[in-house]
Amino acid sequence: MAKVPVQFTLNGSEKAEFIDSGTTLLHALRDKIGDTSPKGGCHQGTCGACSVIIDGELRLSCLTLVETCNGAVISTTSGLSEAGVLHPLQRAFLDTFATQCGFCTPGMIMAAKVLLDHTPNPSRDEVIEALSGNICRCTGYEPIIQAVLTAARSNSQNAA
Amino acid sequence: MAIRRGRGVAAINYPTGMNLGGDPTQALVHSTPTGNFMVTLSSVDLGQGMKQIMAQICAETIGVPTDRVVVDTADTDTGPHCMGTFASRGTHRAGNAVIQAAREARQVMLEVAAEELEVNASDLETDGQGNILVKGAPQKSISIFDVALSAHFKRGRSISGRGMFLIPRSYPEKETGAMKPSTCYAHACTVAEVEVDDETGEVTVLTVKNVFEIGRALNPKMVEQQLVGGSWMGISHALYETTEPYYPNRDHGGTDFNQYLMPGPGDLAETEIIVLERPSADGPYGAKGPGEMCANPQIPAVANAVFDAVGVRIDTLPITPERILRALKAQAAN
Ligand code: FES
Ligand code: FES
Numbered sequence: 001m002a003k004v005p006v007q008f009t010l011n012g013s014e015k016a017e018f019i020d021s022g023t024t025l026l027h028a029l030r031d032k033i034g035d036t037s038p039k040g041g042c043h044q045g046t047c048g049a050c051s052v053i054i055d056g057e058l059r060l061s062c063l064t065l066v067e068t069c070n071g072a073v074i075s076t077t078s079g080l081s082e083a084g085v086l087h088p089l090q091r092a093f094l095d096t097f098a099t100q101c102g103f104c105t106p107g108m109i110m111a112a113k114v115l116l117d118h119t120p121n122p123s124r125d126e127v128i129e130a131l132s133g134n135i136c137r138c139t140g141y142e143p144i145i146q147a148v149l150t151a152a153r154s155n156s157q158n159a160a
Numbered sequence: 161m162a163i164r165r166g167r168g169v170a171a172i173n174y175p176t177g178m179n180l181g182g183d184p185t186q187a188l189v190h191s192t193p194t195g196n197f198m199v200t201l202s203s204v205d206l207g208q209g210m211k212q213i214m215a216q217i218c219a220e221t222i223g224v225p226t227d228r229v230v231v232d233t234a235d236t237d238t239g240p241h242c243m244g245t246f247a248s249r250g251t252h253r254a255g256n257a258v259i260q261a262a263r264e265a266r267q268v269m270l271e272v273a274a275e276e277l278e279v280n281a282s283d284l285e286t287d288g289q290g291n292i293l294v295k296g297a298p299q300k301s302i303s304i305f306d307v308a309l310s311a312h313f314k315r316g317r318s319i320s321g322r323g324m325f326l327i328p329r330s331y332p333e334k335e336t337g338a339m340k341p342s343t344c345y346a347h348a349c350t351v352a353e354v355e356v357d358d359e360t361g362e363v364t365v366l367t368v369k370n371v372f373e374i375g376r377a378l379n380p381k382m383v384e385q386q387l388v389g390g391s392w393m394g395i396s397h398a399l400y401e402t403t404e405p406y407y408p409n410r411d412h413g414g415t416d417f418n419q420y421l422m423p424g425p426g427d428l429a430e431t432e433i434i435v436l437e438r439p440s441a442d443g444p445y446g447a448k449g450p451g452e453m454c455a456n457p458q459i460p461a462v463a464n465a466v467f468d469a470v471g472v473r474i475d476t477l478p479i480t481p482e483r484i485l486r487a488l489k490a491q492a493a494n
Contacts, residue, residue, distance in 0.1 A: 042418055047417075047418075100207035100208065100209075100389060128425045128426045129426075132426060135424070137422075138207055138389050140389040140390075141392065141424070141425040142388055143385060143388060144425070145425060
């Protein structure tokens, strides 16, 4: 298969790769670039585990062809912490015990981040809506909802 | 046609571990040259938090802070034998094995310390902070760091221990069939409140109130996390999950997990969890296995609540709208 050149920004650093045409972004991130924070749960757009942020929007990397990402700015959960300090969402997921096996966690955090970027003080219903594309087998969701609400509160306290 | 409310209750006993060919787990513990401790296991952490619990158990037994313990569950090919993480057995079986291994390692550690301090090992105690003190004369002490260095470089000793925990297989008595399939039971009771739409057959779980008796909660927050997830999972089993909705007929079975129904974050029942701690006699520091038990009582509680609401007994899972409507139809026909 023909290789295509792809260039994008991943968590602030430039990436340039020759990648097989038709490769999904999920596959490129995990197996070519080595960022394994997006998880492959279903590979068909139903579980949300592969969620990443592309140009500010929540996207499913399993349904995104990498060649459509030329010039894009992509963020994944592995780029969230700064100088070893966890992002408020990561901190909140730990503090509220919102992760067990952790497979859904990076996707949940990406979904929550996009929510909080647009809606810093979401209602419980807005959190539920934002997470509704992400499946979790372990937690029963309530701790995840609490994590997002907790992160929103700590963000607004820090801003105040 | 109306929305009808019902309330159901159910209580369960749940065994910890299994009774097939005997149920062993083994563990190894050793110190690094700097006095950290490694626990080697083949038991796998699937997200329940086994590594954290084993670190706590090892630390408690040896007398060091939990962050001085590293748990390696890397490889079932090369690690000590474990039957696996299932049957709610991990904490109980592996925990007991870790206690035994850690005790043996602690004994060597105290012997080395005794040689360094020129006292009897039986006169020593740990302070839980990484030091070994002479009982009654705490100014005479040595750090575990220095003990490990001494063991490794001076005394040529390995601060290590082996742990084996085996629940032997129980056979039924020929005459009576009586047997002891498990040595340790967790318990739970759930009250569920539901609404049933008798026109559509749809069930909404409004509240689930659970009481779980789980032995001693070695890590209360992690126990709560398991129980909250388990309670949700129980409702999911009761109302949604199946791979073969018309078993043994395969028709309409999902072909992929994207056709496997589970309640999402918008479908949560108001959930209450109460933990009762009744330390078990043979559990590590009194622990039992709450893992699977916690997803069970919701199922009969929901079935009973449906009966209370609309008067039909659904005895096949999941309790789908179709099953309820068929049962209501049969009830009306009688
Ligand atoms: S892997 Fe992309 S949605 Fe499941
Ligand atoms: S923590 Fe296991 S899937 Fe969410």
